[in-house]
Amino acid sequence: MIVARRETLTGRVLLILLMTITVVPFVSLFVTALHPSGTYPEGLSWPAHPQWSNFTGAFRAAHMSELLLSSALIVLGVVPASLLLGTMAGFAFGHLRMPGHRIGFLAFVLGLTLPFEGIITPLYYQVRDMGLLNTRWAIILPLIGLFMPFSVLWMRAHFVNMPDELSEAASIDGAGTWQLFWRIHVPLAKPALSSLAILLFLWTWNQFLLAIVLVDDPAKRTMAGALGAFQGQWGTDIPLLCAGSLLILAPTLAIFLIFQRRFVSALLQGSIKG
Template structure:
């Protein structure tokens, strides 16, 4: 009994420390953003007169409204297409008894080992030859392909644990493969699909490398990619730079807080199936 209590308290202490380490950088950004523009705040000191107008100034200076529109268009171009392709591929590899499915699955697993940094140079020349440089398609199309290995792996992990009897019963009732997929398995896969959608949204919204390499116009990048141009313009104004960084981080934090329960539920369901 004493050992169990000790382990419980140890776990709580570690969680508190981890939470403090996680929150501290955001707290530092927030406090620094409230200092007068052009100053160099000393650590985590609360300003005598908080400058809440720094957030409005950063929003206007970085043209956040246009950046929100650009990021939204990129997310809408990446996430739905990636979800459809990954769900269909995961169903084919994980549930259907198709020839060569293991070979295809191994190829996708190998794709998980490719870092973005390792393929950025050939990707640049390929996008240039396609005439897509400095367009949002230069971000959308590569991201769909780069997200496929993990997305297919994620969806395959769900479909591989679905009972074969479920499909056999549907086929006895006259369902073909297409109806089996859309009417039976997709509704059951919604927890896995929704959690994957959250991950793809976060990764797309926070995409930095492809945005700054393949797109010159900051207003056609993601919000994170446009941060580089904002930093170059306001790099000496630390409070304004911190305010802009928080504004860029805000949408991802809001999305994660809203959907965190659904995301955790999908992870727990996957662990129970496994």
């Protein structure tokens, strides 16, 4: 009993510490954003007269409405395509197990070790030769390819645990491979699909490197990529910069808070099956 209480107490203390480490930077950004524009606040001191207008000022200065539209278009180009291709490939590797699937699976595993920074130079020249520089396609197409290894492995982890008897019963009833995929396995894969969609959304929305290297026009970047241009223009105005950073972070925080239960349930489901 004493050991169990100590372990429980230690776990709670560690959780509190981790939560504090995570929350303090956001609190610091929020408090700093409320100081008068052009000042240099120190520490976490609450301003005598909070300047809530800094958020509206940052929204106008950064042209947030254009950035929201651009980020939404990029997300709509990346996430559905990555989900479709990753699910189909994951089904092929995890359930159909076609000839050579082990070699193909190994290739996708190796793809996980490929960092964005390591391919940014050849990717730039390839996108330039395709005539896609300074367009949203310069972000959408590379992200679809770069997200494929994780998407395939994520969905394969789901399909590999599906019982073969389910497919055999559907085949006896006359279902082909395509019907087996769409009508049987895809509906059962909704938890894995929803959690993967959340991850892909967060990674696409927060994509910074490809946006600043491949697109010169800030209005065609993701919101995180446009932060570089905003910082260059308003880098000396710390409160306004903090307000802009919080506005850029707000959609990702909202999505995670709304869908966190579904995301955690998908992770727990995968751990139980594995």
